[in-house]
Amino acid sequence: MTAASAAHSLTRDQARRMIVRAQLLDARRPGDVVEVAEQLGYIKIDPTATIAPCEHTMLWSRIGWSYEAGQLQKAVEIDRLLFELDGTFRPMSLLPLLLPAMRQHPRRESSRQWLEANAKFRRDVLARLRAEGPLTASEIPDTAAVARKDDGWYGPNQVPQMLEMLSRRGEVAVVRREGRHRVWDLAERVFPQDLPEYSLEEAERLLAERRLQAAGIAKQKGPCTPVGMAGEPATVEGSKWRFRVDPEALATLDDEDEGGRVAFLNPYDSLLFDRPRLEEVFEFRYVLEQFKPKSQRVYGYFAHPILLGDRFAGMLDAEVDRKREVLEVTAIHEFADFEPEEMEMVRAEIADLAEWLGVAVEEAR
Structure with a gap:
């Protein structure tokens, strides 16, 4: 289908399912850190660690129990399959597409x-x-x-x-981290030197395709996820927006639905970045309360949205107390009352999270 062809007509459920799959948050978990970075395009770095830093919670929420922090460090510092730039870890395959604008x-x-x-x-x-x-x-x-x-x-x-x-x-690069401190070197000693060369126009076109790959579906003219004319045109029921959809994401709609799962998303998770799309497609208005006065917070200082299948069902207000070695669960906020099996799934995910963190669960009374 060309840009001039009739747009694909999608239901809201289909659009949500494509987004969740594109963000690797469906039942089929990715295998490793590099696979996640290649699909998402970036892994956000943020030190706020009420539960764990963003780069680690993003990876755990996708890979699950087998993810260990050392895997990310190895991919960045030893294997050089990822690199750090502007507060993110990115796959090395994106570097040739970024360099024309960087210069x-x-x-x-x-x-x-x-x-x-x-x-x-x-x-x-x-x-x-x-x-x-x-x-x-x-x-x-x-x-x-x-x-x-x-x-x-x-x-x-x-x-x-x-x-x-x-x-x-593109003149210097982060070679490793010592704690939260970055260690710098010349880019020529950090980055591969046999990278393909692209014109600025070609690089921007390919970057738009990669952004759409990570999004699944995005507004045609949206500042949060600039995809331009990448992919194919689409409409979503109940929305007046003009969308672009990734052809590969479309192709998965006929795949057998393996069911959803529970995911706790760090407030800086890539799925949450495009706030207008969250509201338009998921009907979820997300407000980070980190910078609000305590008296104005509804869900908590750094509450993690709860994704249940392809809908946002609540917020998890929890924090790790390393001295006491517990994950303190202050509240599980439900947007609508959970079914018993849904609450069971949420509590099972909390237990898995605590096990990954190496602590016990303690719920507020």
């Missing part, structure tokens, strides 16, 4: 001016890494001629900002 960074005029004013500082950082790398930011002297205003994230030291800038330009 044009920065596009903001103020950032260009800062980089130009600090040309010597940039050369100093690259020379230090070339001679002594890999290094943490604290091991590199700050020789900036012009400082950026402290925005509360970086502090007065300009080295972290320069390293971020150079990483987005």
Whole structure:
């Protein structure tokens, strides 16, 4: 079907099922970390660990009990099948598609001016890494001629900002982490050097296809999931949106439905990123309460949405207490009363989560 052809007509159930499958949250679990990254396109890094950091909960919610944190570290630092960029782990197969745009960074005029004013500082950082790398930011002297205003994230030291800038330009890269601290080196010593070359236009087209692959179905003109004219046109019952659908996701609609499962999603999980699509297709308005005053929270500081099959059924408010070695379950919020077997599934998933974390379950009374 071409872009000019009649759009595929989908039910809301079909659209949800395609999204859940594309996000690897159906009953058929993926086998390993790289498979997840290749399908989703990225794994978000966030240190908030009421239960576990985002990168680990994203992988556990998909792979399940066999996932161990060391598997991610091995894929990034030893096998070099994933790489870190801009707060995410991404599959190395995406790097050639990202490089054409990276080479044009920065596009903001103020950032260009800062980089130009600090040309010597940039050369100093690259020379230090070339001679002594890999290094943490604290091991590199700050020789900036012009400082950026402290925005509360970086502090007065300009080295972290320069390293971020150079990483987005593809000149330096994170080689490993020591705790939460990044260790940097020249990109040429971290990334493969035999990557295919693409024009900016071709790379953007292929990136749109990869985004649609991860989405299953997405709004044709949506800022959260920019897919452009990738895939094929589609409509969803009850929605006035124009959608694009991944042909491979369409092909799975006739597959035998193996049933759904329960998944607890970290608030920064990729499925939750496109808030408008969540509301339009899943009829789920998600609000992260992390930055709300306690008195205004309904579900909890860092409550995890509960996906039950292909619908959002509630919120899990829980937190790990490492000193007491327990997973404290403050509340299981139900949007509508769970059926007994649904509650049994949710509690079984909580038990599995606690076992994965190596703690016991403790429910609030």
